[in-house]
Amino acid sequence: MSNNPERSTAWQTALTVIQKATPPALPDGAEVMTVVTEYPPGDPGAPPHRHPGGPAFGYVLEGEILFELEGQAPRVLKAGEAFWEPGGDVIHYQDANNRSDIALRFLVTMLCAPGQPMLVLVDDEELAARQDHRVPAGSTVPTES
Template identity: 35%
Template sequence: MKLTHTIAATFLIAGSAFAFMALAQEKSALTRTDLVQNEISAPGLEVVQARVDFAPGAVSIKHSHPGEEVAYVLKGSIEYQLEGKPPVTLKTGESLFIPAGAAHVAKNVGDGEASELATYVVKTDLPLVVMEK
């Protein structure tokens, strides 16, 4: 009985370590660097600008924002899938408007790294990213 518990505990620890490493790799596959965050002249709104870097094959979670987003591809090829619309692939120098509340996913579909400059006009004091199901 003791041997069974020891084996089970070993598998549980190994499985937890594997899951943690996979999560750590997933988190490092996509990084966001906030550049600007400031209130604007329209009451209750702010502008946020961020650089988002995608490792090869990186995919964002399905998410939305409490305001509009303009995504400008700085490097590589990124596919955007907005809920209810066909996917669109943008290359370096191209941009896309994403309406407020539109659930979407972004994926690096190029051979190397990809980056976007994301500019948001969002409601103040709300989380910038809302995870969707």
């Protein structure tokens, strides 16, 4: 490492931690995929789904997302806020654009065990069977962000 006095030290204060999480352990050979999702104003987002092979970590780039995971009350996250979901059996009910006047853009990095799909849709029969796992809006169940 150089002792060059002209080298910038701005990197030492350039980082802002927006989220810390301890993901479940992943096996050797796990894959990682980073995607940007863009929804037009008022879009309902993806149907209920899960990430069976591992966790997903997200960051809202623009707009507002209505975010709902199984076991947590729905919440609105705005640009600059982060979220994560543990993956596995947990259902991701909503990732809708919360606004009818502006687009939503968010970035998600998904980790996935070998041989597992990154995303699987949940059918209506399973949603009905697990209805008791869903937390109504306005409930005071602790959330992780």
